[in-house]
Each structure stands twice: as structure tokens, then as C-alpha cells.
């Protein structure tokens with residue numbers, strides 16, 4: 313797909329949303345779902361560790377989300393970095409191959425899923441092929457803080473030594489590889505501060521990245537992203553970047569989503585995406601999810617329709633959500649629309 317033309321880029325997501333019937337279902341928590349399947353992710357590579365030792369589990373989780381109704385599956389590359397793989401003793405070439413592998417496995421899962429759908433529909437109605445649900449494979453890019461694996465993806469505090477250039481250099485090669493891997497889009501996820509959003513926007517332009525991207529921030533107060541930078545300022549960086557086709561929030565407690573959607577909507581006319589976590593907080597020191605001490609987030613599926621009314625068009629889940637959550641989101645939206 314050649315998205316060199318700015319107009320094609322800007323209509324990419326609105327076209328996809330239309331194709332999906334007016335709203336899009338994103339998948340749910342990936343790493344936490346791998347853990348539920350028994351993977352031990354206590355490692356600086358987190359979910360990317362499974363690219364090395366259990367690719368079958370990665371495929372399984374993608375398939376579970378497709379079965380649950382997802383139109384978008386995010387690759388296991390969130391914490392897959394060349395620097396992280398090299399620290400484990402892999403060569404540069406091997407590290408780059410592992411990044412590509414994250415996209416290959418997701419594409420393979422999509423093919424398997426389509427084959428299954430085709431077989432099932434042949435059984436039911438001879439000669440009538442069930443129409444293929446539109447599905448995108450989206451390459452996940454986690455923040456510099458995710459690579460550090462010290463909890464700074466939830467504080468956004470990188471210190472004075474980290475500049476725009478440091479962040480661009482850190483992400484450059486990975487973004488180039490993922491952009492040419494066969495993925496349909498790049499998701500910059502859990503962006504914790506304005507500086508990193510600026511670095512991504514600059515990289516997309518400078519490197520002439522030819523697939524579209526989305527920017528997704530995380531917040532712990534509903535007004536700012538986790539670093540304290542206002543969500544409105546972050547959203548406007550995304551709004552100004554031609555290559556960005558959707559803006560939103562992920563890995564954020566459900567109780568903040570409504571306000572964040574409204575704030576982002578005021579800044580941009582690009583489609584808004586949301587994929588909250590379960591409402592639990594990550595305790596970086598003890599490396600575990602703990603119940604939030606603030607307001608309790610009840611099952612957020614009940615609010616999906618409200619978030620759609622507030623202006624969101626893409627809906628999924630982040631950490632500690634599961635295929636069950638995605639199935640329920642899919643149902644809530646199809647009942648309503």
C-alpha cells in the first residue's frame with residue numbers, strides 16, 4: 313500500500329471505520345493475556361520474550377482476539393527493541409528478524425482465521441463464501457520507558473539527559489523495520505509525555521514512513537498524560553502530523569476515559585481510539601498489578617456506548633483485559649449500532 317499521498321493517508325482510518333460498520337473493535341491486553349496462558353514475562357523484554365521462546369502462544373492469543381471479534385490485532389513488539397534484544401546477546405540482524413517475526417505471526421494468525429471462517433461458511437451455505445471481516449495487523453511500538461522496564465512508562469519522567477534527539481535515535485531503526493514488515497499501521501502506544509510524541513512525529517516525517525500511524529497516550533488523572541503534560545497539547549502534536557490517522561488513550565483506568573475522549577475531540581477531527589486497562593495500577597517495584605486505591609472501575613464494557621457518544625470510534629482493552637472483554641465490547645457495540 314502506497315500512502316505517499318497525504319489525502320490517502322488522512323482517509324485511511326475513516327475508510328476502515330466505514331468498512332467495519334461505523335466502529336472498530338481493537339484487541340485486548342496482549343502481554344497480560346500471554347501470562348494467563350502461562351508465559352513467564354518477568355523479563356526486560358516482557359511480551360517480546362515470547363517471540364523468542366513461545367511464538368505458538370503469540371499466535372494463540374492473536375487468534376483468541378480474532379475469535380472474540382477484533383478488527384485490529386496489535387503485534388507482540390511493544391517491548392521488542394533492537395537494544396533490548398542485543399542486551400540478551402542477539403546480533404543486530406537477529407534482533408531485526410525478531411521484530412519482523414512479530415508482524416509475520418500476526419499476519420499468519422489473520423490468514424488462519426480467514427481460512428477458518430471460509431471453511432465454516434462453506435459448511436453452512438454451499439457456494440457462498442462468508443464475507444471477510446476487515447482486519448488490520450498493527451505494529452506496536454512501546455515507549456522508551458517501556459524499554460527501560462523501570463516503570464517510567466507510567467511516570468513519563470525520563471530526566472534531563474533524554475532529549476528529542478535521544479528518543480528519535482532510540483526509536484529510528486525499529487520504526488523503519490516495522491514500517492517495512494507488512495504491517496498495515498504503526499501504533500505508538502502508552503505514550504507518557506509530549507517529548508516522545510514529538511519524537512515520533514518527527515521520525516514519521518524524516519524517515520518518510522509509508523504506512524499510517526496512531527498515537528495513543530496514557531493518563532492517570534483524566535486531564536494530563538502520565539508525565540503531567542496536558543492531553544490537549546499531546547493530542548495537538550498528533551493532530552499536526554499528517555501520517556497520524558487516529559489519536560487516543562490506552563492503558564488508562566476506565567473512569568478517566570470519558571473526559572479524555574471529550575478533550576481529544578476538541579483538538580482534532582481525526583478518529584479517536586480508546587483501549588483502557590482493567591483499572592488496576594501497575595506496581596513497578598514489585599512488578600505486579602494491584603487494585604487501584606481510588607474509585608473502583610466496574611466492568612467498563614457498560615460505558616462503551618457512552619464513549620462512542622462522546623466521540624470515540626475504535627474500542628478495545630489494554631492490560632488485564634481479555635478476549636472475554638473484547639467479545640463483550642463487540643456485542644455491546646453491535647447491539648447498539
Ligand code: MET
Nearest residue numbers: 341342343386390502563
Ligand atoms: C503497558 S501497555 C501494553 C500494550 C500492549 N499492546 C499489550 O497489550 O501488551
Ligand SMILES: [Zn+2]
Nearest residue numbers: 563589630631
Ligand atoms: Zn496496557
